[in-house]
Structures are given as structure tokens and as C-alpha cells.
Amino acid sequence: MARVVVDVMLKPEILDPQGRAVEGSLRRLGLTGVTGVRQGKQFIIDLAGVVEGERLELLETLAAELLSNPVIEDYKLRVIEDQV
Amino acid sequence: MSIDTVALAEVSPEHSQPFAELGLKPDEYQQIRDILQRRPTSSELAMYSVMWSEHCSYKSSKVHLRQFGEKAPKTDALLVGIGENAGVVDIGAGWAVTFKVESHNHPSYVEPYQGAATGIGGIVRDIMSMGARPLAVMDPLRFGPADAPDTGRVLPGIVAGIGGYGNCLGLPNIGGEIVFDSSYIGNPLVNALCVGAMKHEDIHLASAKGVGNLVVLYGARTGGDGIGGVSVLASETFSDGGPTKRPSVQVGDPFMEKLLIEATLEVLQAGLVEGIQDLGGAGISCATSELASNGEGGMHVWLDRVLLRDETLSPEEILMSESQERMCAIVRPDRLPEFMERCAKWDVEAVVIGEVNASGRLTVDWHGERIVDVPPRTVAHEGPVYERPYHRPPWQDALQADTTDHLERPVTGPELRDTMLVMVAAPNLASKSWVTSQYDRYVQGNTVLAQPEDAGMIRIDESTGLGVAIATDCNGRFAKLDPYAGAQLALAEAYRNVAASGATPLAVTNCLNFGSPEDPEVMWQFAEATRGLADGCLLLGTPVTGGNVSFYNQTGATAILPTPVVGVLGVIADVATRTSMAWAGAGDRIYLLGDTNDEFGGSEWANHVHGHLGGLPPRVDLDRERALAEVLVAGSTSGLFVAAHDVSDGGVAQVLVEMALRAGTGATVLVPAALEPFVFMFAESTGRAVVVVSPSATGQLLDMCGQKGVPLVEIGVVSAAPELDFADLFCVSLDDLRREHERTLPELFG
Amino acid sequence: MSVRVGVVTFPGSLDDRDAARAVRIAGGEAIALWHGDEDLKRVDAVILPGGFSYGDYLRCGAIARFAPVMHSIIERANAGMPLLGICNGFQILCESHLLPGALTRNDSLHFMCRDQRLRIENTSSPWTADFTSGQEIVIPLKNGEGGYVADERTLDALEAEGRVVARYLEVNPNGSRRDIAGIANERGNVVGLMPHPEHAVESLTGPSTDGINFFTSVLKSMVGS
Numbered sequence A: 001m002a003r004v005v006v007d008v009m010l011k012p013e014i015l016d017p018q019g020r021a022v023e024g025s026l027r028r029l030g031l032t033g034v035t036g037v038r039q040g041k042q043f044i045i046d047l048a049g050v051v052e053g054e055r056l057e058l059l060e061t062l063a064a065e066l067l068s069n070p071v072i073e074d075y076k077l078r079v080i081e082d083q084v
Numbered sequence B: 001m002s003i004d005t006v007a008l009a010e011v012s013p014e015h016s017q018p019f020a021e022l023g024l025k026p027d028e029y030q031q032i033r034d035i036l037q038r039r040p041t042s043s044e045l046a047m048y049s050v051m052w053s054e055h056c057s058y059k060s061s062k063v064h065l066r067q068f069g070e071k072a073p074k075t076d077a078l079l080v081g082i083g084e085n086a087g088v089v090d091i092g093a094g095w096a097v098t099f100k101v102e103s104h105n106h107p108s109y110v111e112p113y114q115g116a117a118t119g120i121g122g123i124v125r126d127i128m129s130m131g132a133r134p135l136a137v138m139d140p141l142r143f144g145p146a147d148a149p150d151t152g153r154v155l156p157g158i159v160a161g162i163g164g165y166g167n168c169l170g171l172p173n174i175g176g177e178i179v180f181d182s183s184y185i186g187n188p189l190v191n192a193l194c195v196g197a198m199k200h201e202d203i204h205l206a207s208a209k210g211v212g213n214l215v216v217l218y219g220a221r222t223g224g225d226g227i228g229g230v231s232v233l234a235s236e237t238f239s240d241g242g243p244t245k246r247p248s249v250q251v252g253d254p255f256m257e258k259l260l261i262e263a264t265l266e267v268l269q270a271g272l273v274e275g276i277q278d279l280g281g282a283g284i285s286c287a288t289s290e291l292a293s294n295g296e297g298g299m300h301v302w303l304d305r306v307l308l309r310d311e312t313l314s315p316e317e318i319l320m321s322e323s324q325e326r327m328c329a330i331v332r333p334d335r336l337p338e339f340m341e342r343c344a345k346w347d348v349e350a351v352v353i354g355e356v357n358a359s360g361r362l363t364v365d366w367h368g369e370r371i372v373d374v375p376p377r378t379v380a381h382e383g384p385v386y387e388r389p390y391h392r393p394p395w396q397d398a399l400q401a402d403t404t405d406h407l408e409r410p411v412t413g414p415e416l417r418d419t420m421l422v423m424v425a426a427p428n429l430a431s432k433s434w435v436t437s438q439y440d441r442y443v444q445g446n447t448v449l450a451q452p453e454d455a456g457m458i459r460i461d462e463s464t465g466l467g468v469a470i471a472t473d474c475n476g477r478f479a480k481l482d483p484y485a486g487a488q489l490a491l492a493e494a495y496r497n498v499a500a501s502g503a504t505p506l507a508v509t510n511c512l513n514f515g516s517p518e519d520p521e522v523m524w525q526f527a528e529a530t531r532g533l534a535d536g537c538l539l540l541g542t543p544v545t546g547g548n549v550s551f552y553n554q555t556g557a558t559a560i561l562p563t564p565v566v567g568v569l570g571v572i573a574d575v576a577t578r579t580s581m582a583w584a585g586a587g588d589r590i591y592l593l594g595d596t597n598d599e600f601g602g603s604e605w606a607n608h609v610h611g612h613l614g615g616l617p618p619r620v621d622l623d624r625e626r627a628l629a630e631v632l633v634a635g636s637t638s639g640l641f642v643a644a645h646d647v648s649d650g651g652v653a654q655v656l657v658e659m660a661l662r663a664g665t666g667a668t669v670l671v672p673a674a675l676e677p678f679v680f681m682f683a684e685s686t687g688r689a690v691v692v693v694s695p696s697a698t699g700q701l702l703d704m705c706g707q708k709g710v711p712l713v714e715i716g717v718v719s720a721a722p723e724l725d726f727a728d729l730f731c732v733s734l735d736d737l738r739r740e741h742e743r744t745l746p747e748l749f750g
Numbered sequence C: 001m002s003v004r005v006g007v008v009t010f011p012g013s014l015d016d017r018d019a020a021r022a023v024r025i026a027g028g029e030a031i032a033l034w035h036g037d038e039d040l041k042r043v044d045a046v047i048l049p050g051g052f053s054y055g056d057y058l059r060c061g062a063i064a065r066f067a068p069v070m071h072s073i074i075e076r077a078n079a080g081m082p083l084l085g086i087c088n089g090f091q092i093l094c095e096s097h098l099l100p101g102a103l104t105r106n107d108s109l110h111f112m113c114r115d116q117r118l119r120i121e122n123t124s125s126p127w128t129a130d131f132t133s134g135q136e137i138v139i140p141l142k143n144g145e146g147g148y149v150a151d152e153r154t155l156d157a158l159e160a161e162g163r164v165v166a167r168y169l170e171v172n173p174n175g176s177r178r179d180i181a182g183i184a185n186e187r188g189n190v191v192g193l194m195p196h197p198e199h200a201v202e203s204l205t206g207p208s209t210d211g212i213n214f215f216t217s218v219l220k221s222m223v224g225s
Helices: A017-028 A052-068 B006-011 B025-034 B044-051 B063-069 B105-110 B112-128 B148-170 B229-233 B254-269 B283-294 B317-320 B333-345 B377-381 B395-400 B414-426 B476-481 B483-500 B518-542 B604-610 B623-636 B651-663 B677-682 B695-708 B734-749 C016-026 C070-076 C088-097 C152-160 C213-225
Strands: A002-010 A039-046 A073-081 B077-082 B089-092 B095-103 B131-144 B172-180 B189-199 B214-219 B275-278 B300-302 B328-333 B350-357 B361-368 B369-375 B447-449 B455-457 B469-474 B504-513 B544-550 B562-574 B589-593 B641-646 B665-668 B689-693 B712-718 B724-725 B731-733 C002-009 C029-034 C043-046 C083-086 C102-104 C112-120 C137-141 C147-149 C164-166 C182-184 C191-195
Touching: A017 B447, A017 C182, A039 B044, A039 B712, A052 A073, A073 B006, B006 B369, B006 C016, B025 B044, B025 B369, B044 B283, B044 B317, B044 B369, B044 B377, B063 B518, B063 B544, B089 B504, B089 B544, B089 B562, B095 B504, B095 B544, B095 B562, B105 B112, B105 B148, B105 B483, B112 B131, B112 B148, B112 B254, B112 B275, B112 B562, B131 B148, B131 B254, B131 B469, B148 B189, B148 B254, B172 B455, B172 B469, B189 B504, B189 B562, B214 B254, B214 B283, B214 B333, B214 B651, B254 B328, B254 B333, B275 B283, B275 C102, B283 B300, B283 B317, B283 B328, B283 B377, B283 B544, B300 B724, B317 B361, B328 B333, B328 B455, B328 B476, B328 C043, B333 B350, B333 B504, B395 B476, B414 B604, B414 B651, B414 B677, B414 B731, B414 B734, B455 B483, B469 B483, B476 B483, B476 B518, B476 B562, B476 B731, B476 C213, B483 B504, B483 B518, B483 B623, B483 B641, B504 B518, B504 B623, B518 B544, B518 B562, B518 B623, B604 C112, B623 B641, B623 B695, B641 B651, B651 B665, B651 B677, B651 B689, B651 B712, B651 B724, B651 B734, B695 B712, B724 B734, B731 B734, C002 C016, C016 C029, C043 C070, C043 C088, C070 C083, C083 C088, C088 C102, C147 C182, C152 C182, C164 C191
Parallel strands: B131 B172, B300 B361, B504 B544, B665 B724, C002 C029, C002 C043, C043 C083, C083 C191
Antiparallel strands: A002 A039, A002 A073, B077 B089, B089 B095, B095 B189, B131 B189, B214 B328, B214 B350, B275 B328, B300 B350, B361 B369, B447 B455, B455 B469, B469 B562, B504 B562, B589 B689, B589 B712, B641 B689, B665 B712, B724 B731, C102 C147, C112 C137, C112 C164, C164 C182, C182 C191
16 A cells, blocks of 8 residues: 655745735734745545556656646655555 | 334334434424334434424424415416425416525524535525526625624625635526625525526426336435534524534535536436435435425335445434435436436436335335334424414514604705715625625626626527516515515515516515524514515515525524515516616606605614614505506616616615716706705615606606606706716715725725 | 537536537537547537636646547647637646646635726737737636736747737736736637637627627638638
8 A cells, every 4th residue: 555645836936825815814813923825735645556667657747747737836746655 | 333223213112312402392302203103213313303493394484484375466477386496487488487595594604605605506406406407696695794803704705605606506696685784793694596497398396206216316425514404503593602513514516516407407308307306404304205205105215325425424414414416316217227327427426225105104224224214294394383472572662663853864965975975885885896796697698687787687598588587685674673564675675676677577585584483572573574575475466486484593682683585586578678777878867766755764874874773664565666667667678768776775875876887977966846855865765766768758758657657756867977966965976986885895805 | 611610518617608609699600529529520610618627626627638528629729720718718728738827816816707808919810810909808707717827938928929819908807927818829729818708799798799709700710711
């Protein structure tokens, strides 16, 4: 059993109005010294078997083309093997 | 974990059951035992508790709602009356229209976005279950004071939810209301209306006919949404200091609902369905018991076949779940394969969960064990009926005696000008476009009139221009001063709004929002309002086709204003003849139709400027409303009117401002000699409208009004100048008016 | 022989019927195309309509771009077939990389429906040939994710090559860079437009009839070829 976690964030230069709205809320609720908030997405994909070789390559491609939009987003992919 | 079966219930009568936690009173619990001749199983208890809740069973309101049927005016236009999911009205040329308004008040206080979103989802499914394609939505909304912090929490979420769900379904939002009053703090009202159309032959009823036919559950999977929401939430008031009950609120998926709409319309059009019901409050309990009791009278259900999102749900929870986006169809066995195929095309899951039979019982099995065996009518239709005690509140006389006579009035030109600018910025009168621009009004390409026009109007038939218009109205302050008159005033206003657009009023729906029915004073308000509405509908010839009651809108001892929202639907033969409120050419004549009296009880002026509520509401004259409506429709259809706008909240001043801002050009205004300028500008007398005609058509207008006995007086001339010029009194620029009118909501919520 | 314009229906498409109506009013034949079917039924041009395909889940248009019908459409578009993406359709075109850039959440964070004034700046595409260059029009805009973004190099190239098809005037309703409301690809046959011309084809239901020219343009450009 394997778990793949893909974190997707807007590229730094892209305006993030949701992050900005969250930043405003944090401040209003008493959090001082906030210098920035960015909002992103996390995909958790559970798979049978192991993740390596062609399968891993396919996952990278899917992360780059489906799960994220390369024009405006960056992604990071991590593989977590589950021994159980 | 053992299941509570019928067999077990038969041999354990002494087993203690948590009926009170499920919202049942001791006598109701005993009634169930009497019906079943044994104690109910926990699943049966769950079913009865939800179906006998106030929200589902209407137990406190039934005795009063009967009047809508008893006093229904005779009309051939009514194809399906009260009792079905929604009323159906014949609009000619083989077309029928179905419409209804419903409430989702309590969930919207708890979770504004999802509460409002799922409210839209529910009413849309109601309309679909009549066999109609949903065509448009409208939303009458009511909130606490506009500047209250909790309004700031609740309003944006509700608006976003309505937009988020409705826009995604592809249903244009064509109107509604936004009203602020302190009595709604803690109890916002979210009423949702949907209108749909179909050909006569496509009308479907929620009945399970045909022994051997299959019961198919399709749409979203069933999860733990809103478990107990209906019975627990809507049947008890919130205690002071906040909602202590927080059961899971339903979460909506508009994309699933969109797929459900398309799949449902396909199976209906292909003739694959014998009966259909949507799953709303009380979920599977409601759908199965209603279908069974309306049809052959018997149904068997294999509950373990229900597709689940959460495999840990118990049978009781499955029966009570209010997961959204689910429908139930009765399908002949030979038509099942095609039904399943159509659902698969739209990626909509479907599963056979039961079968129609002639047993006269609704039976439910869970993995082969019988857990429900009840007579369906006792669940769905023969719930308790209460004759709640009611009496006129002891404070009613004092309230009515506290008239507006002593309130200081503006007299001079500058005072009137200042008052005008203050009034157009009042939250109840200000521009609502901050809200309405979050809704799609264009989708489907058939929206002819939408907010801020008097009524929403959609074209039904592209080839002929046949269309319908709808308006929803209620002035809760009027209703508090006199609930009988208040209900009639709501009816009159909606009726007048429909006529002003050029459509002939035909039928009525209602959403009756009140406090606790256990409070005899609230119950008196309810009894008076329903009586007023029933009497009014009879007089106007527009029957009530269906509606909704929402009780328990109160926090502690403070009930909301009695708020009987009335929706009127009208038909127009060719939408091209409709009339909007925008006047056009300089030189056109502006007329005020109807009588203006010095009456300010419950007026927005008294409310906004003086914080005063007292006296009597404006006099009702339904004969005059009928005559006025005939003039409005005739004037529109014949092309006589350049523009028309009904007079209501804020009086003639508000009307002139709205017309001028819509048109982008002003007018010179003449106060009629017989009237005090203040009364002319701000009184809210009924049975009035402002119409605009070209100079050459004034004779025709006078004739038309003379024939119908509607008095009229010329009050101005459209001008090319961007101002409203009240002759010797004052002049105010459209820029000033627009600035004041448009800044209120963005400043509060933007 | 009337021009055949395909209108694609994805699960969740909303303005497909309105686009088809606009094609008919313009004098063309509207052909319904199903997302799951690769067959383009010999159409001369294709419209990807507005709506919420796949509920806007993941990202607007991100799932729709992989639909079977899109394989055929991309192929033919690369060979020069006129292709118009309206609103959600524009989003699908960007996700498919037929157009550069991307559409992001409105900077106001609110869904916005308004009658929007635009300037048509490129009249050499088959979708805008029936306008005059610089013509100002008013058509409805209705979206929550309409903010056009692209890196500076791309934006400069779009401007320099005259590929900005339409620009917002008076009010920028969503934070789009350079007030861009619509763009074309290098060849000019693929156009993405955020506002909805199909809702401005009848004076009865729209703020104007300015939108009809998008549809008459493509019919005229087909007749010529």
C-alpha cells in the first residue's frame, strides 16, 4: 500500500485573493505579525502496490498536467510507503 | 450490534425508547403504539419522529391551511392543487407551469452558505418531481438589522450560497426581496422559489401505482447529512445565546443536482417513469411513505440496497438522512434497463430499493430482517393534527392605538429633499444590486424581466412568446399591526407587481414564516394571516396552489414579525408586450393611478426615520386592486404604457427615484393640489401604480381608467435633465440620488 | 447549404442551448456535440459554451479538457478550424494549452453578473470579422473565475501580435491583466472570450444585440472559404 501526496500552490507571482482574504481574517481574529498567507490544495492518493518506475513517472505527469495547472501553479509530490 | 426488528418489538413492549430526544411528545408516542398495536422499532420511531415533526407534518397549521382549499375560487386553470409537491397551473397552448416557495430558515442561520444552497436544491427538486423543467428561481430573504454583526456573518454567506448553487444549476435568478428588521436577528428567513414548465401530458404525480413496479433511488449516495435536521432543528426554537443544537447540516453538490436534472428530464420525456418524488426533509422516510400512501397503498423496501457514502450508518440513520440531490422514481420492470441507461449516460447512480404492492403496508427489511412494518398513510398523511390555542395579544390594541400622527414630518422643500435622500439609502429601500449581481440572470436566454423590475418574467415558448411573471412580497410590519390585513396586503402587492409587468395574475403560492405555534399570540397571528390570505385569494380569483409553513422562528420569547410571504404567478400571451419601469422620452406624461391617503402605520418612513411601528397598516381594497390590475394589463398589452411601476414601500418618492435611475433620465414632478407633499411622497396607500404614456395617448389612458373606475392624476413629465425637479419645492440630481441609493449595501457588506 | 457549427455539451455545461440559439439566429445550423463522443459530425466550426463543466471541480475546465470530444477538436483546431471558447469554454482552451495563460478567481472573490462594455480590438479572426476595429459593445459577463493571467512576456506578445481580441472598458470586473476579456491563438482561428455574446442576441432578453456579430462572423468567414 502506498500513499502519494501532491501539494499544489499558486506560483508566487500569481495574485491569490483567497489567501489575502484569509490573511485579513487572521489579523482581525487577533494574530499579530502575519506577513503573508497563500492558499493551496493537497491531493491524497491511496494506491495498492508500490509506486516506482513507470508508475511514478505517470504520477509525476498527472501531477504536472491534471492536478496542477503549470501556467499558474507549482506542485510537490511525495511518496509515502505504508508497510501495513 | 443487534438490529431492532419488528419481531423484537412485538416481544419487548416495555423497552424504553428515546422518543423525546427525537422530538416526539408523550401522547404522540402513545399514538404510534396504538397504531401499530405494539411498540415501534427504532427505525419506525425514527420515521414517525421525522415525518410527524412540525416541518413535515404541518400539524399545527393544517386546520388553518384547510381554508385555502375550502375557499378556493373556482378556476379552470388549476390542474394540480394543494397536496402535491407543487401546484400546477394551465397557461394555455398546452403548456402548464408549476411553482412553489419553500423555507430553509434554521439551517441558514447555522450554516449560511450550505443552508441557502440546499434550500435552492430542495425546491428545484420539488419542481422536477412534478415533471417540469426548472426554469428560474427567486429568493425572498429577511435579516436582522443591516448593521448588526451577525447580519454581516449571515447575509454574505446566504447570498453566496444561493448564487453558488443556483448559478451552477443554470437557473436564472429573476427576483426576490431583501428585508431588514430587528426581529429577524438570530432567525434569518431564507425562502426559495422555483418555477418550471411542462406540457400538460408530462405532468407527473408523486404516487406509487402499479403493483410490481419498482422503486428506484437515484442521484447522490446517502450519507450522514442533516440527520435529525428536520425534526430537531425546525421544530424547536433556538435558545437565547446561540444555537445549542448543532446536528450535521446538509451539504449540497450543485453539479450532482445539474446531472440529476438532466437525467430526470430525460427519463420523464422518454416515458420511463410512473411516479416520481424528490427526497427532501425526512429523506427516504418521506419519499417511500408518501409514494406508498398516494399509490396502491403498499410498498416493500430493501434498505440495505441503498448506496451509501458512509458504510457505518445504521438503518435508522439511513431512513432519516437528508443527503441532498436524491430522487425516487417508480419504474415498470420492463422499462428499468432503459431508465438505468439514461442515468448512466449522465453518470448518475441508480439502484432498485423496493417494489410496489397491494399490501396496504410499508415494509422495510435490513439484510432480511423486518425493521419497519407500518400503514404508510399514518406516517405521511395522518399525523397528529393540533388545534393549537390562540388569542389576540393583549398588546395588540395598544400597538394599533400608537399611531404615527405624533411623528414629526418634513414640510419644507429642503426638509423633503433631505428626507428623500435619507429614504433612498435606507437598507430596505436601497439598491440591492450588490446582492443581485452575484446571481446569473441570463442563463437559458429566456429572462425578459429581472430585478429590480416589479416582477420576474420568463419566456416559456420561443415561437409564440408565451411567458409567465412572478412576484413575491410581504411586509412583516404591516402583518404585525394587523395579521389579517397584512396577509392581504402581501397578496395585493404581489398581485399588483405581476399586473404592472403586463401579465394577468393567475395563482398563488405562499411561505408562511412565524414564531412558535406553542405561543397562543403567534398562533393567533397565523390564524388571522391564513384567514386573510384565503379570503383575499377568493376575492381576487387567484387560488393558492401550494406553499410552505415555517414555524419556530424565534429566539427565546421574541418571535419574528409575522411574515406571510405571498408569491403570485401571472401569464402573458406574448412577452414582447411586457412593460418595464424605465421611462424613456422627454415629454412623456407621468400619471399616478389610485387613491393616496394620509396613512403611515408600518411605513418605511416611520420605520427608518423614527424607528416607529404602530397604528394600522394601509387600508386594503381588493376590488380596487382588481380594477387597477385590469388597467395595468390592458395598458401593457395594448402598448399604451411606456413604463409602469407599482407603488409600495417608500411610496411615490421611491417609485420616481427607481424609474428615473433605471431610465437614466429625470422628470419634473407636480404634487397634486389635494395632497400634502409629504403624504404624496411617502404614504404607502395601496391600489396604486405610476404609469407613463406618450402625450398623444393621455386621452386613451383617461378613458381606460374611467371605464374601470380607477382614479388618476397627472404627477409629472419625463425630462431630459438628470434630476427630479419638484417644482417650487426642491430639486435633486440623479447623481445624488444614485450615490445614496447605491452605497448602502456595498458599504455594509462589500 | 448552411454552415454547421458544433456546440459541445459537457456534464455541467449551461449555456450550450443559448449558444445554439445564437447560431440559429445568425443563420447557421447548430449541431449538438456530446463530450463523450469523438465524432465531430462534419461541423465547420465549434463552440465550447459557458457553464460549470464537471462542477468546476479541481479547476475550471481542467477535467473537461481531457474529454474524448476534445481530442478531435484539438486536432482540427490545429489544422485551422474556427474554435470559440466562451467563459468556461475559454477556461477549457487555456487548460488545453490551445491558448496561453490561465483564468483565476475574480479578485473581488464574488461571482459577478453585469452588462459589460468591451472594445473589439482584433477583427481578423473568423469570430470577430463582422465587427469594425475598435468597436465598442455591451454584452453580459457572468463568472467567478474570470481573471486572465499570463506572464509578462506572454502578455507583451499578445499585445504586440494583436492577439487581444476584446478588452474590458470602464470597469475591470475580475482583475484580468491588461483588462483582457478575450484572446486569439497565433493562427487566429482559436478565440477565448470571457463575456457571453450568446446572451446579447435578442433585445427581448439581452442588454443589446451586439453579441450576434460573433456568430455572423464565423458564418461569413466559412462562406468565403
